[in-house]
Amino acid sequence: MRTRRHIVVIAAGIFMLALACLADITWGGDAGRDVMLHLRLPRMTTALLAGAAMALSGSQMQSIFRNPLADPHIMGISSGAALGAALTTMCAGVTLGGASIALSAAIGAAGAAAIILYASDRFRNASILLIFGVMLGFIITAIVSILQFSSDAESLKTFYSWSAGSFSNTTWGETAIIAGTLAAGLAIATFNHKGLDLILFGDEFTELSGAVPSRIRLSALLSCSLMTGAVTAFCGQLGFVGIIGPHIAKALLGTSAHKAVLPASLLTGGLIGVCADLLSRVTPSPMPVASTMALLGIPVILYIMLKRPEL
Amino acid sequence: MSRIMIHIDGMNIGHGKKILYEKISFDIHAGDCIMLCGANGSGKTTLMKAIAGMQGNDCRVSMIPSRLPKVKGFTVKEFVKVSCFRQTDMSGKLTEQDEYNLEKALERLGIVHLKDRDISTLSDGEFQKACIAASLVQKAGVILLDEPTAFLDAENKTAVLQALSNLCKGEDSPAVIFSTHDLHEGMKACNRVIALGADGVFRLAGRDDIDKAVQSIFRQ
Numbered sequence: 001m002r003t004r005r006h007i008v009v010i011a012a013g014i015f016m017l018a019l020a021c022l023a024d025i026t027w028g029g030d031a032g033r034d035v036m037l038h039l040r041l042p043r044m045t046t047a048l049l050a051g052a053a054m055a056l057s058g059s060q061m062q063s064i065f066r067n068p069l070a071d072p073h074i075m076g077i078s079s080g081a082a083l084g085a086a087l088t089t090m091c092a093g094v095t096l097g098g099a100s101i102a103l104s105a106a107i108g109a110a111g112a113a114a115i116i117l118y119a120s121d122r123f124r125n126a127s128i129l130l131i132f133g134v135m136l137g138f139i140i141t142a143i144v145s146i147l148q149f150s151s152d153a154e155s156l157k158t159f160y161s162w163s164a165g166s167f168s169n170t171t172w173g174e175t176a177i178i179a180g181t182l183a184a185g186l187a188i189a190t191f192n193h194k195g196l197d198l199i200l201f202g203d204e205f206t207e208l209s210g211a212v213p214s215r216i217r218l219s220a221l222l223s224c225s226l227m228t229g230a231v232t233a234f235c236g237q238l239g240f241v242g243i244i245g246p247h248i249a250k251a252l253l254g255t256s257a258h259k260a261v262l263p264a265s266l267l268t269g270g271l272i273g274v275c276a277d278l279l280s281r282v283t284p285s286p287m288p289v290a291s292t293m294a295l296l297g298i299p300v301i302l303y304i305m306l307k308r309p310e311l
Numbered sequence: 312m313s314r315i316m317i318h319i320d321g322m323n324i325g326h327g328k329k330i331l332y333e334k335i336s337f338d339i340h341a342g343d344c345i346m347l348c349g350a351n352g353s354g355k356t357t358l359m360k361a362i363a364g365m366q367g368n369d370c371r372v373s374m375i376p377s378r379l380p381k382v383k384g385f386t387v388k389e390f391v392k393v394s395c396f397r398q399t400d401m402s403g404k405l406t407e408q409d410e411y412n413l414e415k416a417l418e419r420l421g422i423v424h425l426k427d428r429d430i431s432t433l434s435d436g437e438f439q440k441a442c443i444a445a446s447l448v449q450k451a452g453v454i455l456l457d458e459p460t461a462f463l464d465a466e467n468k469t470a471v472l473q474a475l476s477n478l479c480k481g482e483d484s485p486a487v488i489f490s491t492h493d494l495h496e497g498m499k500a501c502n503r504v505i506a507l508g509a510d511g512v513f514r515l516a517g518r519d520d521i522d523k524a525v526q527s528i529f530r531q
Contacts, residue, residue, distance in 0.1 A: 208373070210396050
């Protein structure tokens with residue numbers, strides 16, 4: 001029964017994703033081969049991969065913190081990534097290659113993740129941890145703003161594109177880096193899927209069942225930091241898709257088992273990414289992707305909050 | 312005499328440097344249904360965790376913590392597989408033999424009709440039974456349950472305790488230790504009692520002096 005439902009849902013998802021991708025690259029009328037190959041296609045691919053990576057990160061974080069509203073953006077990990085990327089850009093200039101920016105962003109993300117991990121030990125209450133994450137994000141963003149003030153005009157442009165979020169201006173090389181980290185993040189998450197299921201039932205039960213909670217959390221956060229780092233370095237801080245992607249996947253599949261949720265989150269996250277990109281382009285004047293993500297995501301999040309009054 | 316599942320010899324129970332009960336020794340036999348009682352903070356959970364960390368005689372020891380959340384999105388069968396973390400393969404599947412054992416365990420606890428139900432829709436009593444089934448699939452010879460009757464209504468309390476008592480009667484039965492504050496109902500289900508007394512004394516009683524042991528947990 002459930003298997004058949006999964007097949008139908010996933011087939012429908014792939015079909016919708018294909019439609020959205022097609023719409024995204026054809027919107028704006030005919031374009032020459034160059035525009036297609038160097039602007040529209042990489043942009044669409046980036047939107048797809050970035051959305052998928054954020055949703056995959058979100059589904060892991062929701063499990064390890066047992067909080068349906070957790071994702072890298074709201075818990076300050078994206079801010080950490082932005083700080084890492086900003087510091088490198090400041091120190092080494094914008095000439096630096098994409099890979100090193102992504103790496104420093106991943107290190108920044110891991111730093112923020114480490115703080116969250118430490119805090120999660122102190123704040124047993126899921127809501128308080130969430131507030132702590134939001135605060136952490138604010139503080140790190142403030143530091144990034146201070147860096148902005150003391151930077152030259154060229155870096156300032158890069159900084160702005162981070163805070164606003166954008167899928168444009170990515171090269172195939174950068175898209176490949178996002179794809180690479182997504183593959184690595186997915187591999188770690190897949191390896192960890194049994195642990196991600198188990199830890200939902202609490203640390204005590206996890207230990208009693210023969211698994212190590214800290215190892216499950218570390219693997220998940222490593223996967224999240226890698227992916228969030230690359231996405232933030234090239235697209236800026238993407239919010240909300242990490243929260244709603246996994247929720248839509250779970251609601252459609254009717255299961256929380258990560259064997260199904262992880263791949264389905266890739267699909268929903270990718271779909272949301274492409275839709276947000278499309279939405280940012282259909283408006284008369286182009287909108288920043290962070291705003292369209294918020295437009296798509298926040299109603300869903302409010303719905304989740306209303307349905308889960310214990311939060 | 313039935314098979315000894317665990318032999319406890321001179322164990323100290325406590326947390327950190329504070330020792331609550333010194334040099335406890337006793338045996339747990341197959342088919343034992345032991346009620347563990349004592350005031351809050353008397354060390355019931357600590358004692359259970361200590362036993363959970365032990366190696367049984369050719370058998371596993373499994374513990375079901377209190378107030379396990381009924382996470383939405385797992386069927387009873389999926390939940391059992393999740394809790395059999397060490398037994399499932401990389402993709403989370405059980406062997407055919409274990410699948411068979413799972414079916415048998417659900418039958419034994421009378422919840423086979425619930426196997427494809429989402430655990431969030433179960434009553435607390437039914438969920439406790441699913442947890443016990445999971446322990447059976449893990450081939451646990453000793454099953455420890457931390458307050459399985461807490462927050463249950465009267466009907467579910469009786470159902471869970473009855474299930475525990477039945478579990479210990481059958482052939483090839485495990486030993487069960489459950490902690491509870493429902494002394495009256497618990498006493499009917501058990502055949503032995505461990506009482507962590509208000510006087511700080513560890514007491515283990517058989518059928519005949521259960522009453523006296525239970526009395527010791529109250530301050531006189």
